[in-house]
Amino acid sequence: MAYSDKVRNIYNGSLDEIREKGIFKQERYIHSSQAADIEVEFPTGSALKKVINMCANNYLGLSSHPDVIKAAHEGLDTRGYGMSSVRFICGTQDIHKELERKVTEFLGTEDTILFPSCMDANAGVFEAILTKDDVMISDRLVHASIIDGIRLAPAMHDTFKHSDMAHLEEKLQLHADKRLKVVITDGVFSMDGDTAKLDEMAALCEKYDAMLFVDESHSSGFIGKTGRGTHEKYGVMGKIDIITTTFGKALGGASGGCVSGRKELVEMCRQKARPYLFSNTIAPVVVSGVNTVLDILSKSTERRDKLEKNTEFWRKGLTEAGFVLKDGDTPIVPVMLFNAKLSQDFSKALYEEGIYAIGFFFPVVPQGQARIRTQISAGHEMHHLEKALEAFIKVGKKFDILGKTKQEIIAKYGQ
């Protein structure tokens, strides 16, 4: 054993530093299924509290949908609990291929490969398809998992300012001599809730012979008229070369992800992507659930339509009450508070009112841009949203920020 006091002290010192910076993360224990109404134990050891969940990625309210649960049971009964294998040894069942076919059809791509998570898909894809002769040009606000994937790839990396198309074009010109170019973006940006301008990006990629990569984790299932994603919203279905997405958010919320796109790129991932080659296959129970989720979404747009209406109500209500919001039209609605401590105090006060919404601050969001990120769901009924709005207004009054501008809030609480 070499875990001496010296080693322990080093780690305790590091943990103390995290606490002192005020960024120590604590889990809150939920004693119910994921839904609009949840029962939470927080702080640890306290009595259970019934609250409305305003911060889940459960955009379509499918995490505990009876048809999905039934399908998961069927998967468990007919295909077992685990596969005890990676995909290419003995971990591919008929239902895994069925899911890959369904995702391909849903996203309007050529082929799909499943990964244990979208984090793994993003971590593995660039290394699998690029060499040192290539370049990756990414939006500066892409998700952390993409940044990890970029770090693992041998290709050169450059960035463009968030959603700045002129800057992207400059970078495409700068790297014109590279063998392959990939432009990388999120479809919906998870912290701000804005969407990438995929129509303009696709046109630029065509002009400069670059591939386009989009992470659709916060879009698949509900963005666009039939919920196919940001590429549907911007009319560029079929023009995105690589899409990654997750089954851990709107599409049932369990786990798993994929790379979907040009068939040669998917095949390269099947041959070379390390998280695919060296990690276990997705459990049959999850695969069965996601297959049914895609059936539900292909039959009807009812859930994404309800989500759209809920989102409109929520944005309108908060705006009229006098909150400062980030612009956008997605179910990610950030309520801007700017000051880190205020975001934590606001979140606590909301919890006392029966509303579960988390404050985000630096380094998760840029310095001076602390916020409460609310996420709307088709699982919310009007009474949930009305109660949540009432609580937000009450707490907003308590902290005297309603009707105040960004500058006024910063003047009162600091940045």
Next chain:
Amino acid sequence: MDEMKDVVLKYVINEYLEDEDEVLTYDTPLISGGIVDSFSMVSLKRFLENKYKISIPDDKATPEAFDSVTKIVKLVNEFLK
């Protein structure tokens, strides 16, 4: 030389500063000051190579050599000769 300093300064401001109020001088520490991260040095190096038709070897494109506009101009001039 001064003209090159202004070209590089303008590029760095346009490329890396998000806040319009931030002031950048020829000697502001870029990398050690957290304005340019080591990832972003790639585009700066490529910009210099394209603009001045030079080739900067990777072992010369160090964070120290890129740490201010003055240092960058000095580096570029080494390869212009």
